[in-house]
Amino acid sequence: xxxxxxxxxxxxxxxxxxxxxxxxxxxTLDIAAEHADRFEIVALSAGGNISLLAxxxxxxxxxxxxxxxxSNVAAFKELIKGVSPQPEIMTGAAGISAVAxxxxxxxxxxxxxxxxxxxxxxxxxxxxxxxxxxxxxTLIAGAPAVLPLAAAHGVRILPAxxxxxxIFQVIQGLPEGGLRRIILTASGGSxxxxxxxxxxxxxxxxxxxxxxxxxxxxxxxxxxxxxTRPVGEHCFGNVREPASFCTPKKIxxxxxxxxxxxxxxxxxxxxxxNKGLExxxxxxxxxxxxxxxxxxxxxxSIVHSMIETQDSSVxxxxxxxxxxxxxxxxxxxxxxxxxxxxTWPRLDFTKASSLTFTAPDRAKYPAMDxxxxxxxxxGTATAVLSAANEVAVGLFIDGKIRYIDIVPxxxxxxxxxxxxxxxxxxxxxxxxxDGWARAKAAELAAGKAAAAVAA
Numbered sequence: 001x002x003x004x005x006x007x008x009x010x011x012x013x014x015x016x017x018x019x020x021x022x023x024x025x026x027x028t029l030d031i032a033a034e035h036a037d038r039f040e041i042v043a044l045s046a047g048g049n050i051s052l053l054a055x056x057x058x059x060x061x062x063x064x065x066x067x068x069x070x071s072n073v074a075a076f077k078e079l080i081k082g083v084s085p086q087p088e089i090m091t092g093a094a095g096i097s098a099v100a101x102x103x104x105x106x107x108x109x110x111x112x113x114x115x116x117x118x119x120x121x122x123x124x125x126x127x128x129x130x131x132x133x134x135x136x137x138t139l140i141a142g143a144p145a146v147l148p149l150a151a152a153h154g155v156r157i158l159p160a161x162x163x164x165x166x167i168f169q170v171i172q173g174l175p176e177g178g179l180r181r182i183i184l185t186a187s188g189g190s191x192x193x194x195x196x197x198x199x200x201x202x203x204x205x206x207x208x209x210x211x212x213x214x215x216x217x218x219x220x221x222x223x224x225x226x227x228t229r230p231v232g233e234h235c236f237g238n239v240r241e242p243a244s245f246c247t248p249k250k251i252x253x254x255x256x257x258x259x260x261x262x263x264x265x266x267x268x269x270x271x272x273x274n275k276g277l278e279x280x281x282x283x284x285x286x287x288x289x290x291x292x293x294x295x296x297x298x299x300x301s302i303v304h305s306m307i308e309t310q311d312s313s314v315x316x317x318x319x320x321x322x323x324x325x326x327x328x329x330x331x332x333x334x335x336x337x338x339x340x341x342x343t344w345p346r347l348d349f350t351k352a353s354s355l356t357f358t359a360p361d362r363a364k365y366p367a368m369d370x371x372x373x374x375x376x377x378x379g380t381a382t383a384v385l386s387a388a389n390e391v392a393v394g395l396f397i398d399g400k401i402r403y404i405d406i407v408p409x410x411x412x413x414x415x416x417x418x419x420x421x422x423x424x425x426x427x428x429x430x431x432x433x434d435g436w437a438r439a440k441a442a443e444l445a446a447g448k449a450a451a452a453v454a455a
Contacts, residue, residue, distance in 0.1 A: 024111035024134045024160070027324050028331075029056060035328075035337060043102040045095065045120075048072065054079035057087060064088045064102055066095030096120045101127035107331065109160065110135045113264070114390055115383070115434040118142045122427055125155045132330040134160040140277050141383035141434060143284040145427045157285070158330045163278050164285055165326030166304035166317035171286070172334070174309065181308040182288050184278055185298035186360065189270035192297060196364045202403045204396065207270045208263055267393045271406055272360060276371020277389075280382050283375055290375050295368060297358045302347070319347055367407045374414055379423035380433045381414060387437035388413035395445050405448075413440045 032039040045066040046053040057065055057080050067076060070091040080086070090098050100108050100120035108124040109132040110117055117135035124131060125146070133139070138146055139157075150157055159165050163184050171179060190209050191199060268274035272295070279293050304326075306316040319325055324344070328337060360368060367389075374385040388410045395401045401409065417437065422429055 024323065024327065025109070028109050028111075028327055029060065031324060031328050031331065032060065034339075034343065038337065039331060042104045043099040045099040050076045050079065058083055061085070062087050063104065064090065064099055066090045066092075066099045068092065068095075093119065097123040100124035101129070103127075105129055107132055107158075109327070109331070110138070111160075113137070115141055115387065115431055118146070118427060118430065122146065122149060125149050125153050128153055128155060130156045130158060132158050132160050132327070134327070136161070136277055136281055137383075137386055139284045140280050140386050142427065142430050143382075144379060144423075144425050145430060147284065158333055159281075159285055160323075160327050160330040161278070161281070162321070162323060162326050163305045164281060165329055167282065167286060167307060168333075169317045169329060170305075170307050170315040174307075178309050179286065179288065179307055180292065180310045180312075182282050182286065182293045183306040183308065183314075184275055184282065184293065184295050185301070185303050185305055185357075186272060186275040186295055187269060187301050188297040188299055188360070189272065190266070191270050191364070192299065196361070199364070200402065200404050204399065207267050207396070207403060210266050210269060263397055264390065264393050267396065267406075268389070270403075271367040272365035273367035273371065273389050273393075273407070273410075275360075276368045276375075277386060279368075279371055280375040290372055295360055297360050298356065300353050300355055302352060302355055320345070367410070370407060370411055370414065377418075377421060379421050380425050380430060381417065381421055383425075383430050383434050384417045384437040385410065385414050387434040388441040391438050391441035392445070395442075401445055401448075405445075409441060409445055412444055413437050416440060 029041065032041050041060040041062050043064040043066070044053065044056060044060070044062045047068045050067065050072045053065065053067070054076060061083065063085075065076075065087045067073060067089065068091070073089055073091060076089070089095075096112070096116075097120045100110070101123045105124075107130040108121070110121055110124070111134040112120065113135070114137050117138055118141065121131060121133075121135065121138045121142075122145070126149070131138070131150070146157075149155075159168050167182055187210070190207050191202065194202070265274060268277070275295050279290065279295065282288060282293055283290055301321040303316050303318050306314055308314050328339075362369060371385060374381040389406070392401065392406045392409045395409075396403055396406055417433070417440075420433075422433070425433070
């Protein structure tokens with residue numbers, strides 16, 4: 001433990017799909033910079049954006065840096081020539097795991113997409129590091145192996161996702177057995193007001209027009225932030241994106257730029273698969289039965305989730321749609337860190353829009369029921385669900401399947417796995433079935449395309 005608490009190792013995003021996918025990391029480093037008396041960055045891991053990584057290295061001076069591709073090392077060394085002391089540089093999967101298990105770190109912030117985050121997260125747990133969790137797959141896919149491992153090593157898993165942070169915040173002080181129900185809020189995504197019968201003709205650009213968030217900045221189709229720096233291939237840094245890149249579209253009083261969720265999560269928001277995956281994650285995080293986890297459509301995204309207590313009281317966490325707060329709370333828990341109102345404005349109910357809630361349309365959002373079914377099946381079913389969905393969304397973004405083909409493709413993969421369902425998998429088995437699901441989804445999609453051409 002260092003004099004400043006806590007020291008952080010940050011695991012950066014290495015997306016399987018080539019588009020930029022979010023800013024968990026950049027916002028984490030924003031927080032570390034604003035509260036330098038509280039947090040120290042001791043290790044960084046990144047994908048291919050070595051220029052931004054070099055900028056972060058100059059500012060935070062980590063002792064260890066991991067780069068995904070070894071071919072970028074020489075260029076990175078040139079960019080940080082003047083940094084003193086020079087960091088140790090590692091590459092590939094070994095480098096990410098070394099960052100996660102760094103000897104000086106007290107906690108690890110992980111935002112790696114997919115099962116790529118599972119192995120380094122387990123490395124961090126074995127090294128006794130608390131996990132600030134923004135990687136869904138760690139629990140959605142890996143819970144049967146990860147939760148016993150965390151318990152064995154006395155490690156806390158603290159949720160950094162907005163919805164699960166909201167639940168975590170409102171259950172503080174709740175007596176054991178006091179929780180009756182979890183209510184997850186969903187924006188409803190790009191097509192919440194579109195009739196079901198029109199979904200067959202929607203485009204990728206349509207799907208990426210989230211009603212509360214704008215994604216863009218040069219990373220591929222649907223971009224709308226020309227001339228600005230995209231939220232890069234890695235997700236951790238110290239540069240806040242300009243307002244022209246991350247701007248709210250339908251919130252009348254934005255306190256600060258709202259950053260991109262990335263194309264994959266934006267599409268998941270449209271299908272409501274993101275919320276189905278969050279149901280699974282909530283089940284594992286809080287031990288709540290699937291029958292006691294509900295989803296409601298809340299277009300304003302001000303209420304981030306709610307709980308119902310055993311005596312029928314409902315408690316909610318509210319705030320602007322800004323990921324910095326859940327990240328900060330995860331990093332500082334159980335403290336509440338004083339923040340400047342200049343950069344963390346108060347939620348003004350006189351300027352915010354009205355708050356509305358509706359039940360999700362199950363015909364429009366079949367992904368929701370599929371996720372519940374996989375969750376109830378347990379074992380490796382959720383790993384297969386998550387991996388197949390990631391492939392299906394990538395195929396849609398690449399224009400290889402239609403929007404309405406995403407969920408049926410995922411369901412076919414999940415159904416194909418039923419005979420081989422493993423109810424007690426270790427990490428190796430989870431990784432195996434993740435890979436199997438990805439290959440199976442690609443195979444089924446290619447078969448359908450070939451059949452269409454033949455017809």
